[in-house]
Amino acid sequence: MVTLKDISEFCGVSKSTVSKALNGQSDISKETTERIREAAQKFGYLPNAAARSLKTNKTLNLGVLFVDKTSSGLRHEYFSGMLESIKSAAESRGYDITFISRNLGERKMSFYEHAKYRGCEGVVIASVDFTDSDVIKLVNSEIPTVTIDYVYDRSTAILSNNLDGMEQIAEYVFAKGHRRVAVIHGENTSVTQKRLASFRNTCNKIGLEIDEDLIKEAHYHDPKLSAMATKELLDLENRPTCIIYPDDFSYIGGMNVIEHRGFRVPEDISVVGYDGILLSQMLRPKLTTYKQDSEEIGKMAVEKLIAEIEEPRLSVPEIITVTGKLLEGGTVKEI
Amino acid sequence: MVTLKDISEFCGVSKSTVSKALNGQSDISKETTERIREAAQKFGYLPNAAARSLKTNKTLNLGVLFVDKTSSGLRHEYFSGMLESIKSAAESRGYDITFISRNLGERKMSFYEHAKYRGCEGVVIASVDFTDSDVIKLVNSEIPTVTIDYVYDRSTAILSNNLDGMEQIAEYVFAKGHRRVAVIHGENTSVTQKRLASFRNTCNKIGLEIDEDLIKEAHYHDPKLSAMATKELLDLENRPTCIIYPDDFSYIGGMNVIEHRGFRVPEDISVVGYDGILLSQMLRPKLTTYKQDSEEIGKMAVEKLIAEIEEPRLSVPEIITVTGKLLEGGTVKEI
DNA sequence: TTGTAGGCGTTATCAG
DNA sequence: CTGATAACGCCTACAA
Numbered sequence: 001m002v003t004l005k006d007i008s009e010f011c012g013v014s015k016s017t018v019s020k021a022l023n024g025q026s027d028i029s030k031e032t033t034e035r036i037r038e039a040a041q042k043f044g045y046l047p048n049a050a051a052r053s054l055k056t057n058k059t060l061n062l063g064v065l066f067v068d069k070t071s072s073g074l075r076h077e078y079f080s081g082m083l084e085s086i087k088s089a090a091e092s093r094g095y096d097i098t099f100i101s102r103n104l105g106e107r108k109m110s111f112y113e114h115a116k117y118r119g120c121e122g123v124v125i126a127s128v129d130f131t132d133s134d135v136i137k138l139v140n141s142e143i144p145t146v147t148i149d150y151v152y153d154r155s156t157a158i159l160s161n162n163l164d165g166m167e168q169i170a171e172y173v174f175a176k177g178h179r180r181v182a183v184i185h186g187e188n189t190s191v192t193q194k195r196l197a198s199f200r201n202t203c204n205k206i207g208l209e210i211d212e213d214l215i216k217e218a219h220y221h222d223p224k225l226s227a228m229a230t231k232e233l234l235d236l237e238n239r240p241t242c243i244i245y246p247d248d249f250s251y252i253g254g255m256n257v258i259e260h261r262g263f264r265v266p267e268d269i270s271v272v273g274y275d276g277i278l279l280s281q282m283l284r285p286k287l288t289t290y291k292q293d294s295e296e297i298g299k300m301a302v303e304k305l306i307a308e309i310e311e312p313r314l315s316v317p318e319i320i321t322v323t324g325k326l327l328e329g330g331t332v333k334e335i
Numbered sequence: 336m337v338t339l340k341d342i343s344e345f346c347g348v349s350k351s352t353v354s355k356a357l358n359g360q361s362d363i364s365k366e367t368t369e370r371i372r373e374a375a376q377k378f379g380y381l382p383n384a385a386a387r388s389l390k391t392n393k394t395l396n397l398g399v400l401f402v403d404k405t406s407s408g409l410r411h412e413y414f415s416g417m418l419e420s421i422k423s424a425a426e427s428r429g430y431d432i433t434f435i436s437r438n439l440g441e442r443k444m445s446f447y448e449h450a451k452y453r454g455c456e457g458v459v460i461a462s463v464d465f466t467d468s469d470v471i472k473l474v475n476s477e478i479p480t481v482t483i484d485y486v487y488d489r490s491t492a493i494l495s496n497n498l499d500g501m502e503q504i505a506e507y508v509f510a511k512g513h514r515r516v517a518v519i520h521g522e523n524t525s526v527t528q529k530r531l532a533s534f535r536n537t538c539n540k541i542g543l544e545i546d547e548d549l550i551k552e553a554h555y556h557d558p559k560l561s562a563m564a565t566k567e568l569l570d571l572e573n574r575p576t577c578i579i580y581p582d583d584f585s586y587i588g589g590m591n592v593i594e595h596r597g598f599r600v601p602e603d604i605s606v607v608g609y610d611g612i613l614l615s616q617m618l619r620p621k622l623t624t625y626k627q628d629s630e631e632i633g634k635m636a637v638e639k640l641i642a643e644i645e646e647p648r649l650s651v652p653e654i655i656t657v658t659g660k661l662l663e664g665g666t667v668k669e670i
Numbered sequence: 671t672t673g674t675a676g677g678c679g680t681t682a683t684c685a686g
Numbered sequence: 687c688t689g690a691t692a693a694c695g696c697c698t699a700c701a702a
Contacts, residue, residue, distance in 0.1 A: 003679055014689045019681060029687060046452050050385040050394070051679035054694045059385065060439075074415040075613060084409050087434055094440025096433050096453060099422055104395075105429025117381050118431060223617040249614070256619035278410060279584070279614065282558040284591035338695055349673045354697060364671060386695035389678045674701075679694105686689080 002043045011039050022047075053119060062090050062305065063100040063120035065111060065135070067128045076221050076249075077277040078294050079127050082148070085298030086124055093306050095121075102134065112138045122305040124148065124298075125155075144308040144315075146301045149191055151319055156308065158301045161323040162191055165290040166198035166244075168326045169272050172288070173242050174206055177335040178270060182240035184229045184250070186220035192246075195274075199244075211238075220246050223253025230254035234261055234269075241270060241335060248273035248280040248289055255283075266333035276327050285330025292324045337378045346374050357382075388454060397425050397640065398435040398455035400446060400470070402463045411556050411584075412612040413629050414462050417483070420633030421459055428641050430456075437469065447473040457640040459483065460490075479643040479650075481636045484526055486654055491643065493636045496658040497526055500625040501533035501579075503661045504607050507623070508577050509541055512670040513605060517575035519564045519585070521555035527581075530609075534579075546573075555581050558588025565589040569596055569604075576605060576670060583608035583615040583624055590618075601668035611662050620665025627659045 008018045013032065021028045021036040022045075028036075039045075053059040064086060066073055074080050090097050100114050100123060111134050115123050126148035128135055139145050139155045151157040173181055183199055186192045196215070203210050213236060218225035226245055233240055234257065245251040251273045255265070263269050266285065273280050276291025300320055308315040343353045348367065356363045356371040357380075363371075374380075388394040399421060401408055409415050425432050435449050435458060446469050450458050461483035463470055474480050474490045486492040508516055518534055521527045531550070538545050548571060553560035561580055568575055569592065580586040586608045590600070598604050601620065608615050611626025635655055643650040 001679095004681095005679080015679090016681080016690080017688055019679095020688090023681085027687060032687080046448055048389070048454070048679050049452050050389045050454055051694090052681075054383070054385045054389055054679080054696090055681045057694080061433075074409070074419050075412055077410055080409040080415045087436070091434075091436045091438055092440070094442070096439070098396075099426075099432050101422070101426045103426055104431070105427070107429070113381055117384050119383070119385055249617075252614065252617045256617070260619065279587065282584075282587045282591070284595065336695090339697095340695080350696080351674080351698075352672055355672090358697085362671060367671080383695050386678090387697080389680090389695080390697045392678080672702085674699100676698095678696090681693090683692085684690090686687105 059119035063123035065125040081294040082298040085295040089302035162194040166195040170202035178242040182214040186246040226250035227253030230257040270332040288329040394454035398458035400460040416629040417633040420630040424637035497529040498533040501530040505537035513577040517549040521581040561585035562588030565592040605667040623664040
């Protein structure tokens, strides 16, 4: 490995001069700087990140916390898209990304310990059990964090606008004339609560009484449960004319049931998804859905995190809402 | 930040004693070790990875190269599943994962430089343009690498068994009585070449002449192109009785066309996918497909990489083939 | 069994 | 403008 010392010996100057020249300090002469730069280039010199961060206390390293009990975490396009975006936003700001986990080899450590050990200057927290005490410990530590789709008092949060999402969906569906609208929702999280509240509010706004039989629980990203809920809905005396699914992928389960019963979408029943994943736009008819802007969410998360790292004084925990948009497909019939 | 020195002062021993005790060296007395451990616990001592690696020349850090022109990289479940598996395999061996990229902030650097700078002890290379000179430079460097689905002379490669995959698909389809079998394949890569060769071989084995009109090019993970190819196939005088798609996701494009023409799967036409992603098993009928074992591939990649890092003497570049399995769905009719 | 001293590669301070 | 020196936190001969 070629070090500062090698360059300095070759150029006949001191290590400090080389260091300064390479870091573009102003107090080194143009010529010397040039000479040193060339030598560094020639020898393929690369600074040693460990040594540098030991000295500067900066690692230019961000942690990403991405756990999922069901391990469907990265399989969910909402999250894999977000990760891509986190990755490229971090890169463009000069930061690297390290996954934070709980077990590093034999050694069990908390998320906080792992992040600390790796010298992460901040951590983006997404797709975890936010009630996990280990996550809470991390958020309450001195390490800056940004959470996604969950709010803690002490941490900046980036939220996909679930209120707007559900409102837009509901308004769209109502505008198409639907009044018996079913909602299959995901497991009980704050995201789910927001979507449901938003649905109820929007119903209220137009004076629509909600038939509680049309509200069914399922899980996110689980077509089987949504299929079951769909069955129950189709078995009702007074069937809904439209079903809103927890997400696009779950709709696949509902789609099968609907087709199996010999119903057609949207002629016999209308459907709406959520997320706007690639798949939704490949189906025919295209699935009407609300596209969450996972790209923007990831980007904002990184920007806010870096802002807090670099300017802790100027940063206060914020709640930032990222609004998506309704993608009008062909799965909601005018009635 | 609490350091070795803090602990040593508190315990009234020297830094080296603390270091040894914490690392479980045998030459420290039981009691002292215990006392030091307790103090470390109490103060929440964590070793500083940068300092440690500066000294030991070990970082316990693996790089992952995951680029994609189309940026559908992580959106493709084959890769996101693999990443999950790489992540957990690395964690369980005590390694962390850092994404390698080309631009770290302002500074443009090569993949090799980035990996070197971050002190990656090895790099898993997947989902990139393998002809990129930068990738080649990395592979030919002193940093151990493992490539996925591509073979270089100098690097261990983990290959999904595309020969077996296509062979199993073809044999299955032939066994069901199909003789006019169309293949829509992805862009021209070594993976594609293998699948096609395998298809041709299997045809040969049963003495089946291939109708070149039934071989169509599309792209991986691109339902639109597969939809177009499907159209062309359905427009043929002498239609195929079965279509093999480049991957499960691309099949969605074909599915739309087929349905739009009023054909049913599998009654009117049989179809087969490739990959075995979640979606394929959610469709009704389930898509008959070949499941690539992306989990095993990721795990093997990490194991081989770590083996080479820790035992360079014993390691030679290997080519490891990971076989998947045919998932029999209901999309191929017996004729 | 424990402690001392030195150095890993870098940067920062301050003197020349 | 340049260089000597110390220090970041840790590990490891080697000495005691």
